[in-house]
Amino acid sequence: MNQWEAMDKEYVWHPFTQMQGWNENKQLVIDRGEGVMLYDTEGKAYYDGISSLWVNIHGHRRREIDEAVKKQLDKIAHSTLLGLINKPSAELAQKLIEVTPDGLNKVFYSDDGSTAVEAAVKIAFQYWQHKGRPEKQQFINLGDSYHGDTVGAVSVGNIDVFHKVYKPLLFNTKKMTCPSFYHSKIAGVDTEADFLDFLLSELEEYLKANSGKVAAMIIEPLVQAAAGMLMQPKGYIKGVRELTRKYDVLLIVDEVATGFGRTGKLFACENEGVCPDMMCLSKGITAGYMALGATMTTDEIYNAFLGEASDYKTFYHGHSYTGNPLACAAGVAGLEIFEKESVIENLPPKMAVIAEHMQTMNSMKYVGNARQCGMLAGIELMRDKELKIPFAPALLMAGGICQTARKYGLIVRNIGDVIIFMPPLASTAQQIETMLALLEQAMQEVFEKIDQHSDVKFSDPCAF
Numbered sequence: 001m002n003q004w005e006a007m008d009k010e011y012v013w014h015p016f017t018q019m020q021g022w023n024e025n026k027q028l029v030i031d032r033g034e035g036v037m038l039y040d041t042e043g044k045a046y047y048d049g050i051s052s053l054w055v056n057i058h059g060h061r062r063r064e065i066d067e068a069v070k071k072q073l074d075k076i077a078h079s080t081l082l083g084l085i086n087k088p089s090a091e092l093a094q095k096l097i098e099v100t101p102d103g104l105n106k107v108f109y110s111d112d113g114s115t116a117v118e119a120a121v122k123i124a125f126q127y128w129q130h131k132g133r134p135e136k137q138q139f140i141n142l143g144d145s146y147h148g149d150t151v152g153a154v155s156v157g158n159i160d161v162f163h164k165v166y167k168p169l170l171f172n173t174k175k176m177t178c179p180s181f182y183h184s185k186i187a188g189v190d191t192e193a194d195f196l197d198f199l200l201s202e203l204e205e206y207l208k209a210n211s212g213k214v215a216a217m218i219i220e221p222l223v224q225a226a227a228g229m230l231m232q233p234k235g236y237i238k239g240v241r242e243l244t245r246k247y248d249v250l251l252i253v254d255e256v257a258t259g260f261g262r263t264g265k266l267f268a269c270e271n272e273g274v275c276p277d278m279m280c281l282s283k284g285i286t287a288g289y290m291a292l293g294a295t296m297t298t299d300e301i302y303n304a305f306l307g308e309a310s311d312y313k314t315f316y317h318g319h320s321y322t323g324n325p326l327a328c329a330a331g332v333a334g335l336e337i338f339e340k341e342s343v344i345e346n347l348p349p350k351m352a353v354i355a356e357h358m359q360t361m362n363s364m365k366y367v368g369n370a371r372q373c374g375m376l377a378g379i380e381l382m383r384d385k386e387l388k389i390p391f392a393p394a395l396l397m398a399g400g401i402c403q404t405a406r407k408y409g410l411i412v413r414n415i416g417d418v419i420i421f422m423p424p425l426a427s428t429a430q431q432i433e434t435m436l437a438l439l440e441q442a443m444q445e446v447f448e449k450i451d452q453h454s455d456v457k458f459s460d461p462c463a464f
């Protein structure tokens with residue numbers, strides 16, 4: 001054990017991690033990165049198959065972004081947005097408004113994805129008070145939704161293993177059926193088209209009777225990533241947009257995971273021509289360099305907060321590091337790379353490699369469903385793929401595969417029975433090919449162990 005591993009185990013409490021298992025097992029210390037590779041303190045190289053938890057876009061140590069941050073560092077690292085302006089946050093706001101769907105015209109900065117959601121929830125709640133409809137207080141969310149880990153974000157979240165324990169702390173929401181066809185268990189709904197009808201009818205029925213008390217609906221568009229890359233039927237977000245507009249309910253779209261190119265378009269909303277009332281951004285917003293969140297809104301919402309100071313219509317919310325100049329400078333540089341290198345236009349051949357491998361994996365014995373949306377993929381394991389009987393929680397199979405993949409030089413991470421694959425957009429088709437071949441090798445090795453009935457035990461502390 002090197003000195004950093006020892007120090008870590010002595011002093012650090014890791015996120016989403018059972019520390020008992022963590023401390024008992026050997027852990028990697030990442031020392032540096034270059035492009036899509038991470039290097040540990042022993043010099044061993046690993047592909048970054050999850051974009052350093054879904055944040056990295058253009059690779060590590062991108063010269064343009066490094067330089068933009070260094071240049072800003074020579075001016076000032078931080079100055080507040082409370083009462084003062086800084087250049088990078090103004091520039092990034094202008095760029096974000098340029099690239100997000102038409103109609104989103106204002107940017108409220110915060111620190112991360114959770115706070116971008118917190119701000120959206122509070123803005124939606126307060127908006128209706130300013131509009132003279134204070135009874136509109138309820139939020140509609142989706143089954144298996146994930147919007148972050150702060151208490152407000154957990155309130156609009158719906159993942160039992162993460163959220164159940166906090167129930168007494170949370171405000172109530174109206175939960176709609178999780179829009180994942182593969183996981184749907186609705187009698188008589190046998191096709192994806194029927195499932196889409198079911199989802200939209202369920203929503204319309206609820207709105208018809210209750211929209212007078214609903215402030216907003218919040219969704220992750222196209223893909224519910226943290227739930228295990230659950231994919232929505234085509235037409236779903238368009239349908240949700242039409243219904244929320246028809247029944248005068250705000251639509252908050254959480255693009256923290258799907259934004260910045262992950263679905264094959266710059267934003268998932270673009271796939272179905274949707275413009276929400278609010279959009280939450282983080283993760284890829286600084287290309288994975290620094291923490292930053294943004295809540296984008298329409299003029300209609302922004303204008304509802306205007307008035308004299310004595311009207312108390314101010315949005316009383318803000319964080320110390322809001323609009324941090326270093327983070328915003330990284331954000332501007334990241335967006336410039338999208339443009340300069342036609343990053344989105346160059347994705348299709350990379351997505352095709354993922355599609356090919358999903359097909360291969362779907363024919364593997366313990367793969368229930370390998371699915372993809374653009375540059376996002378989830379490989380869901382099943383002990384019995386016909387009967388859809390999972391491995392977890394009895395056997396942390398997916399976690400065991402992720403641990404095994406490290407041996408082959410690939411970092412990936414699972415969520416329950418789902419292996420998440422989310423490479424940086426900068427990965428070449430060849431690099432993606434290599435990463436997925438390594439993953440298949442790890443899957444094969446672990447599947448064979450299971451088949452041989454050897455005494456398999458996975459106690460990966462990173463898995464749950």
Ligand SMILES: *Cc1c(COP(=O)(O)O)cnc(C)c1O
Nearest residue numbers: 112113114146147148254256257
């Ligand atoms: C990661 C994520 C969040 C939370 O973002 P943090 O920066 O971790 O607070 C919120 N919503 C979605 C969809 C996410 O994937």
